[in-house]
Structure formats: structure tokens, C-alpha cells
Amino acid sequence: MSAIVKKNIPLIVTFLIGIVLVFEWFIPTDVGNRVGTGIRESGIIINSFAIMAGVIGLYLNEARKIMRRRDDWPYSVWMIVVVSLYIAVGVPLGYQSDTYQWIYNSILMPLGATMYGAISFYIAAAAYRVLKFRSLQAIVLLLPAMILILGNTPMITSFWTGFVDSGSWIMSYITQPVYTGIMVGVALGTMATGVRTLLGLETGWLGRKEEAE
């Protein structure tokens, strides 16, 4: 029974839905479109339930940490306060209400923007470590990198645009073909993984149940 519920049913559902959606994409029909739309809407509903289950699990998990005074338990208190605040405002007023939007735009957006802005410092730190004259390979990496850095530095390009043209050439004629090669591999890998999943060969996402039974 356990194997049927945990392995066979998910694999059968995956196969049927996958086949329907593939044919709906390539051979559009009214019936196929209705079935495909229904499947996608079901996905949204299931996702909503997953979020609800996630929130309940979050409350239970954080409450347990507070009661057991685990490490960093004050953060759990803060988590519960913030999630409760969003629920208290969002459920009765809706997520498009001014109050909810104010909380979102005043707290989450600036924090997110700060994190995003910090990327440049991490890139600089990583670039410093990578771009060193250590070997022939490192030099091959360093030279085009320097051209691109100089081509994107306004102080340099304001009096000479040669680095801009060189950088564009590198991006168009060296980087882009390599990216294209990777994308071809990714496309084939995606198709192969998709077929493996539909056929029930790829079961890592189910925890490889066949060995557990």
C-alpha cells in the first residue's frame, strides 16, 4: 500500500500530466487547452495549500524552538511577529491594500534592494581572487576580463572607446557562442531528464522509494 501511495501513484500522475501538457503545447486543441488550463489552475491551488501548510509548519517549528530555548530563539519570536503582522493585515484587507503595500514597500523592498546592491562587492571580491597572473589559463581569463572592465569604466571610455568595441566583440564572438553551446546541452539535458521523469526512471525527487520498500 505504501509503495502504491508513495511511488506508483505519483509516477502515474506525473506521466499522464506530462504527456497531456506536451501534446497541448505542440498540438493545440480546444479540449487539450481546457484540460491544460485545468491542470495549471490545479497547480496554483495545490501551491496555495502548500503555502498554507508551510505557514502552519513554520508556526509550529518556531514555537517549538522558543519553548525549547534553542539557539537564536529570539529570531523565532521575531519571525512569528512579522508573519502574524502580514497575515493580520493581508487577510482582511487584501495584498493590494495600501496598508499591506506600505508594509511591503517599506520593509521588504528596501531590504531586498540592499541585498541585491551588495552583489557588486561580492563580485569584486571573487574577481580579485580569480583574476591573478598564476598560470597561462589565468592570463587567458584575465586579458579579456580587463578589456571588459575597462570598456565598462566611464572614466576610460570617456576619452577612448576602443575597449567598448573590443568588449562587444568578445561578448558577441567568443562568449555568446560558448553560451549557445551550453544552452544546446541544457536543452538536450532537460529533454532527457523530462523523459526519465515521465517514464519513472528518475526517482531521486521521490527519495528513491523502490529501495526503501
Place this chain on the structure above:
Amino acid sequence: MIANGMTTPFVILLFFVGVLLFLIWQSKKGMKFEMKHLPGLDAIEEAVGRATEMGRPMIANPGLGGLRRGPVTIAGLSVVTYVSRLAARKGTGLIVPVANPELLPVVDEIVKTSYVMEGAPEAFDPDSQIRWLGDNQWSWTAGLQGIAERERVASNIMIGDFAAEAMILAETFARVGAFQVGGLTNTYQIPFFVAACDYTLVGDEMLAAGAYLSGDPEQIATIAAEDIFKLIFVGVIVVGILLGLSGSTALISLLGA
């Protein structure tokens, strides 16, 4: 009938599935396919061993996306399965950070199953091992940075769906001295992982992780199908270049049909 402009892709897909099924059938009949070694995936065992010896936790990160990201997340989950089994076997502290709420029960189930399969169900602690850090990209990233700094993570396996946070994560874990294996298909983020990780799986290498780690001959046969099509596509590209130089647009018309 077939949607406009979709005939060629549909024929290619059918042809690909046909070759793939044929090779799986051949594999069932006993034909052996050899897969090249992927140092990044071989290094996972070293990463688990390192964390065990140092007595510090390690991270198996399937990425930001949920199951809707399809094969990328499925490949990431296959790696989580493999890592959690190794961690359960060696008694290594394992943390699996989750961003997408729909992925949470899936990750919980696969890690629990791994511990049961390795005969250590009592070592599985969902409170400390499975950590949902919010599905906002930056809260998830900040949460992971906090874990890296506070718990001095010894090894970090990041194979899955990563976007702009890739650089921050890879650099943070590099700073705390973690041994890192990264893998992703997002071409714009690949250079960041290459710069900061000890090993990086690029593109289809990452998608082959499930087949490679399982050692299942039928799954490895599907990788052989990929390689056959790579050769065919290289041939098509060469023909396209020659036709393009001669001024012909026949191939473009055919592929656009």
C-alpha cells in the same frame, strides 16, 4: 494540427524520444554505456568526508526554485537524496535549506527516507536539518549567509536552480572556508560559481547528476542519447554555417517550419 512553427521541434522531440527509448531497450538487453567521470559529482563524497572529519555541518542546497522549474529542481533533489544518504551513513550534520514552500514536504520526505534507508532514522531531525528560509529570493539568501557564518559550514553542495543570489552564496561560503560544489544551468550565473566554487557542474552535466549518481544503466543510456543528439546538432551547425556562407536560407526555413 501541429501549432505554427512547431513542426520541426515536435519532430526533433519525437526522434529524440525514439532514440532514447531504443537505447533504454538496448540497455535492458545488456548493452553497457560508459559515462565520463564528472569530477564535481565525484567530489561530493569528499565534501561529506570533510564535514565529518571537521565535525561541522554541511549544506545540500537544491536552489531557489520549486518543482515548477522542472528538470533543474529534479536534478537538485537527486543530489540532495545522494548527499543525505552519505551524511546519514557517515553521521555528518546535514542542513537542507528550502525556499519554495511546495518543495518543503518533498525535501522532508526524501531526507527522512535517506536516513531510514541508511538505518539511522533517529538521526533525522527535521527542525534543525530542513530549514525553510522564506520564498523571497533575498530573505532566503540572507538566511543562508547567516547559517554559513554562524555554523561555520564545512562543505556546501549547491546544485539546482540559482539566479542572482548565486554570487553572494558562493562567495560567502568561500569566505568561511567551505569546500564547494556548484551546479546550475543559468548561463549568466555560471561564471560566478566557477570563480568561487571548488568544482562546478555546467549545464547538462548538472542535469545528468541523477543518472550519474544512481549508476542505473537505463538512466545512463539516456545520457548516451543526449550525446548522439549533441553530435547531430554539431553537424547541423556546421551545415548551417556552410549554407549561410553560400547565401542559402534553406536550413533556417526548415528549422522554422
